[in-house]
Amino acid sequence: MPRREIGPRTLEQLSHYARSRNISLFRALSDMGAETHVTEKGLDRLRRFAHWVDKTCERLFTEDPVPVIKQLFTDIEYDEYLHQHSGSPKQAERRMENIWYLVESIQRMLDDGKGTADELGIEDTIAKLILRDMMEQREEEDDSDKVQLLTLHASKGLEFPHVFIMGLEEEILPHRNSIEEGNIEEERRLMYVGITRARETLSLTYAASRKQYGEKLETIPSRFLDELPEEDVKWQGMGDQDKEANQKKGKATLSALLGDLGL
Numbered sequence: 001m002p003r004r005e006i007g008p009r010t011l012e013q014l015s016h017y018a019r020s021r022n023i024s025l026f027r028a029l030s031d032m033g034a035e036t037h038v039t040e041k042g043l044d045r046l047r048r049f050a051h052w053v054d055k056t057c058e059r060l061f062t063e064d065p066v067p068v069i070k071q072l073f074t075d076i077e078y079d080e081y082l083h084q085h086s087g088s089p090k091q092a093e094r095r096m097e098n099i100w101y102l103v104e105s106i107q108r109m110l111d112d113g114k115g116t117a118d119e120l121g122i123e124d125t126i127a128k129l130i131l132r133d134m135m136e137q138r139e140e141e142d143d144s145d146k147v148q149l150l151t152l153h154a155s156k157g158l159e160f161p162h163v164f165i166m167g168l169e170e171e172i173l174p175h176r177n178s179i180e181e182g183n184i185e186e187e188r189r190l191m192y193v194g195i196t197r198a199r200e201t202l203s204l205t206y207a208a209s210r211k212q213y214g215e216k217l218e219t220i221p222s223r224f225l226d227e228l229p230e231e232d233v234k235w236q237g238m239g240d241q242d243k244e245a246n247q248k249k250g251k252a253t254l255s256a257l258l259g260d261l262g263l
Contacts, residue, residue, distance in 0.1 A: 002081040004049055010042035026050055065122035066107045073099060090215060105129065152190040155197050163198035165191075168206040168222040191224045 011025075017037040018028040028034050029050050034043060052075070059068045073079065079096055086092035106125055113119040120128065148160070152173075167173055174187035195202060204225065210217050236249075 002076060002078065004045060006042065006045050006049065010038060010046065013038045013042065014046060026053075060122050066103060066110070069103055069106065088215065091212070152194045156193055159197055159199050161198075161200045162203075163194065163201070164203045164205065165194045166205045168204050168225055169210075170220040170222055173222050173224065188224060188227075 014025055014028055014034065014037070017031075017034055018025050021028060021031065021033070023031075029043070029047050038046070056068065056072055056075075078099070079092075082092040082095050083089060086095060106122070106129070109120060109125045109128065110122070152165075165173075171179065173191060174184050178184055178187045206221050206225075207219055210219055
């Protein structure tokens with residue numbers, strides 16, 4: 001990403017050949033036999049891409065690695081790609097900031113070890129970042145008495161006493177892509193999956209507004225909420241008429257939390 005005129009069909013052709021030879025995709029590109037499985041244009045693009053990757057990897061170990069990594073994003077024109085495929089310039093800038101944050105993290109780890117027994121090369125530095133990420137994920141996956149977060153897709157086959165489905169807004173559930181593609185039924189089915197995961201109580205929430213990439217956006221409640229049977233739904237926090245009740249309930253909830261914490 002971004003794509004370089006290398007489509008799924010070309011990759012599928014290469015994958016079939018690589019599997020038949022029990023070799024990697026990169027190794028398959030250097031085989032003469034690949035020419036009988038992949039189109040000439042597709043193979044040329046793949047080989048040019050592989051050559052660029054090889055040269056970039058070689059430079060990582062023979063030059064200062066951080067400028068090489070920065071050059072990588074320039075070579076693939078990633079900044080331009082984000083501006084073309086983001087909802088706004090601010091969104092593109094924030095996504096690019098995530099990239100530079102990662103690069104800065106690599107630079108900091110390399111600098112921290114310079115001249116010490118803990119000095120790391122680029123490969124060890126990246127491996128350490130990956131290990132740290134894995135450890136954080138493992139902590140998040142602890143099965144102790146905590147709230148479990150999962151996607152609707154991942155909830156299939158599971159049941160819980162109490163279920164909260166959040167983000168019931170247009171362009172979230174149903175998702176914007178499904179709305180644009182006219183594939184609402186799949187999203188409706190996912191909604192049903194989420195609802196039927198609850199054994200005792202089910203809470204559905206949506207936000208009146210959201211702040212995304214620095215911009216405040218007004219939301220529209222999901223159309224699926226209107227499809228629920230009225231007699232089975234109890235609404236809370238709707239409109240200004242409930243402002244006093246909402247404040248009272250909020251204070252009671254906060255007091256209960258502080259009590260549990262011994263504060």
